[in-house]
Amino acid sequence: MKQTILTGDRPTGPLHLGHYVGSLKHRVELQHSHSQTILIADLQGLTDNGHNPEKVSSNILNVLADYLAVGIDPNVTTICLQSALPALSELTMYYSNLVTVSRLERNPTVKTEIASKAFGSSIPVGFLNYPVSQAADITAFKATLVPVGDDQLPMIEQTNEIVRKLNSVADKQVLVECKPLLSETSRLPGVDGKAKMSKSLGNAIALGSSEKEITQAVRKMYTDPDHLRIEDPGKIEGNMVFTYLDAFHKDTDMVQQLKAHYQEGGLGDSKLKKIVEETLQELLRPIRQRRTEYLEDKAELINILKQGTLKSRTETDLVVNEVKSAFGLNFFS
Amino acid sequence: MKQTILTGDRPTGPLHLGHYVGSLKHRVELQHSHSQTILIADLQGLTDNGHNPEKVSSNILNVLADYLAVGIDPNVTTICLQSALPALSELTMYYSNLVTVSRLERNPTVKTEIASKAFGSSIPVGFLNYPVSQAADITAFKATLVPVGDDQLPMIEQTNEIVRKLNSVADKQVLVECKPLLSETSRLPGVDGKAKMSKSLGNAIALGSSEKEITQAVRKMYTDPDHLRIEDPGKIEGNMVFTYLDAFHKDTDMVQQLKAHYQEGGLGDSKLKKIVEETLQELLRPIRQRRTEYLEDKAELINILKQGTLKSRTETDLVVNEVKSAFGLNFFS
Numbered sequence: 001m002k003q004t005i006l007t008g009d010r011p012t013g014p015l016h017l018g019h020y021v022g023s024l025k026h027r028v029e030l031q032h033s034h035s036q037t038i039l040i041a042d043l044q045g046l047t048d049n050g051h052n053p054e055k056v057s058s059n060i061l062n063v064l065a066d067y068l069a070v071g072i073d074p075n076v077t078t079i080c081l082q083s084a085l086p087a088l089s090e091l092t093m094y095y096s097n098l099v100t101v102s103r104l105e106r107n108p109t110v111k112t113e114i115a116s117k118a119f120g121s122s123i124p125v126g127f128l129n130y131p132v133s134q135a136a137d138i139t140a141f142k143a144t145l146v147p148v149g150d151d152q153l154p155m156i157e158q159t160n161e162i163v164r165k166l167n168s169v170a171d172k173q174v175l176v177e178c179k180p181l182l183s184e185t186s187r188l189p190g191v192d193g194k195a196k197m198s199k200s201l202g203n204a205i206a207l208g209s210s211e212k213e214i215t216q217a218v219r220k221m222y223t224d225p226d227h228l229r230i231e232d233p234g235k236i237e238g239n240m241v242f243t244y245l246d247a248f249h250k251d252t253d254m255v256q257q258l259k260a261h262y263q264e265g266g267l268g269d270s271k272l273k274k275i276v277e278e279t280l281q282e283l284l285r286p287i288r289q290r291r292t293e294y295l296e297d298k299a300e301l302i303n304i305l306k307q308g309t310l311k312s313r314t315e316t317d318l319v320v321n322e323v324k325s326a327f328g329l330n331f332f333s
Numbered sequence: 334m335k336q337t338i339l340t341g342d343r344p345t346g347p348l349h350l351g352h353y354v355g356s357l358k359h360r361v362e363l364q365h366s367h368s369q370t371i372l373i374a375d376l377q378g379l380t381d382n383g384h385n386p387e388k389v390s391s392n393i394l395n396v397l398a399d400y401l402a403v404g405i406d407p408n409v410t411t412i413c414l415q416s417a418l419p420a421l422s423e424l425t426m427y428y429s430n431l432v433t434v435s436r437l438e439r440n441p442t443v444k445t446e447i448a449s450k451a452f453g454s455s456i457p458v459g460f461l462n463y464p465v466s467q468a469a470d471i472t473a474f475k476a477t478l479v480p481v482g483d484d485q486l487p488m489i490e491q492t493n494e495i496v497r498k499l500n501s502v503a504d505k506q507v508l509v510e511c512k513p514l515l516s517e518t519s520r521l522p523g524v525d526g527k528a529k530m531s532k533s534l535g536n537a538i539a540l541g542s543s544e545k546e547i548t549q550a551v552r553k554m555y556t557d558p559d560h561l562r563i564e565d566p567g568k569i570e571g572n573m574v575f576t577y578l579d580a581f582h583k584d585t586d587m588v589q590q591l592k593a594h595y596q597e598g599g600l601g602d603s604k605l606k607k608i609v610e611e612t613l614q615e616l617l618r619p620i621r622q623r624r625t626e627y628l629e630d631k632a633e634l635i636n637i638l639k640q641g642t643l644k645s646r647t648e649t650d651l652v653v654n655e656v657k658s659a660f661g662l663n664f665f666s
Contacts, residue, residue: 042662043426050430051502057661083662086419089426093376093466096459097383101434104458125437125462126429132458133426169384306665328390329375329416332639 005030005181006143008039008082011059012049015066016204017280018197021188021247023147028071037078037141037312038067040305043089044082044134047127048117061301066207069291074304080312081305082137087316091136094323096129098165099158104128109154135159139175140316147181156180170326175319188247193222193240208291211281218277223269230268241272248279338363338514339476341372341415344392345382348399349537350613351530354521354580356480361404370411370474370645371400373638376422377415377467380460381450394634399540402624407637413645414638415470420649424469427656429462431498432491437461442487468492472508473649480514489513503659508652521580526555526573541624542617551610556602563601574605581612 045056163175190203227234324330378389523536560567657663
């Protein structure tokens with residue numbers, strides 16, 4: 001029996017190398033051994049872009065093209081659109097009666113995110129409620145495994161709390177609990193060395209970057225600021241050149257040799273950056289090419305998304321009907 | 334052009350004379366001159382009954398039977414079930430990104446209701462959010478008139494705020510504003526003289542009450558506690574016997590004569606209560622009979638509700654699609 005994975009992204013921008021290392025690569029690996037669904041979470045994207053829906057809607061097909069370009073196969077992985085699955089909104093309504101306002105305000109992930117955004121005291125109720133909506137997504141697909149970073153563990157806990165409450169109210173097991181699938185790779189920092197690669201921080205390399213954009217990003221890459229002359233010994237820790245070589249270079253022995261050489265002295269940043277650049281150009285060239293091809297046929301992209309969404313609609317409608325039946329509300333089916 | 338009315342009830346108990354005077358009677362009158370939809374608001378009923386869905390689900394057909402028994406004609410008025418209209422949940426999701434938590438916490442109606450319920454600090458997020466869900470209901474039917482008591486005016490204001498915000502974000506008129514239709518009749522107090530007739534307060538006369546229950550309720554009716562002897566002058570104000578005669582007796586001249594007689598002295602409570610009882614028995618006898626007949630054929634009740642719901646589904650799905658199109662999210666239609 002294959003385990004069921006639900007994962008996804010908020011389509012608020014094209015995906016970048018951070019997504020590639022943190023999730024996309026794993027999805028390509030997991031898609032054959034698991035029953036995997038990827039949700040393009042446009043409704044969740046709107047929870048902090050309510051006044052700018054275009055930011056979300058204009059990125060849906062970009063994100064889909066990113067998925068396909070890295071090798072996610074829509075014949076194996078179901079790719080679907082959140083806003084086109086009414087069941088996810090319906091389940092959110094039922095679940096939000098089982099979660100208190102203060103419980104959501106205590107959620108550490110939500111607290112951190114509220115602090116990092118410019119809401120001030122104007123938190124949209126949809127944003128406060130997004131862990132409930134996420135629980136709806138996870139349970140609607142009866143997912144047993146949810147890939148997360150450890151900062152997202154409170155979301156899994158919130159989901160399982162809802163599952164237990166609903167099953168207790170229904171007095172039978174309607175929903176299934178899920179487990180986190182913690183990523184082994186640590187998060188890829190931005191080219192500037194900041195902890196998070198993010199389009200809005202301007203430190204990201206998008207999967208669709210042009211050759212020139214890659215060259216420029218690598219040129220700006222943060223290395224060892226004290227490594228002034230080639231013959232000086234250099235530091236590895238916090239040096240993005242090595243972080244990126246570790247993440248992307250296939251020959252780990254060679255990377256170890258480069259590290260030793262750099263620490264000894266006699267290896268210049270520009271030579272290293274050339275290796276990083278070649279590595280990234282090689283990785284991204286075919287991805288960029290496939291991405292462009294997909295984006296040239298939007299009708300086909302929409303068709304792929306539609307097929308996945310229709311399949312998901314059947315699955316998720318079934319779960320709503322089970323919840324409604326358990327509550328005695330299924331009059332017409 | 335007929336104006337469009339949306340109205341409804343939370344199916345948390347069978348309807349009573351308070352509903353009859355406050356809304357049902359008007360709905361029967363309005364159904365020919367207006368395009369009227371009545372929503373059985375089971376999802377809203379769940380917002381403070383999340384742990385007891387049976388209280389809601391078991392009353393849906395009772396409330397429908399109440400409607401039909403008082404003369405609401407399903408061929409003229411559309412009667413539909415909230416939980417069977419996914420569009421209402423979907424719109425709630427979009428709207429909740431446009432309303433802040435603090436705005437909801439300031440809503441006077443919500444504040445009053447939270448105070449009157451036993452939530453303590455455990456307010457379900459679904460309950461806090463119910464004005465947004467109500468805005469979804471109203472706008473999904475493009476209602477222009479919403480019958481309310483004046484305590485419900487903040488809900489209309491909240492709805493119109495959402496309408497204006499969404500139209501501004503969409504940069505075109507997607508939703509229409511609504512106006513309150515204030516009831517001319519004041520609220521019917523309970524038989525005990527308390528301001529609100531309510532099943533949970535035990536001071537209600539349900540539309541399906543038996544003859545005996547009506548007799549007993551009238552016997553307990555609060556009159557003038559200082560009117561000890563028949564020959565004493567009695568008070569009219571706060572005297573439920575006269576409140577109910579005003580509300581239900583057809584011969585207003587006769588009621589005026591009885592009031593004068595009572596104030597003078599010489600008219601006993603028991604004689605008055607007999608008149609009240611006869612009035613109520615006469616009113617409720619055919620209602621009870623029709624109600625029983627309807628409830629004997631649950632399949633037909635479900636069919637009536639289904640027809641109204643299917644008609645409403647077409648209407649409300651259209652509005653979701655308009656919102657999605659305005660946001661650039663309508664990929665598959």
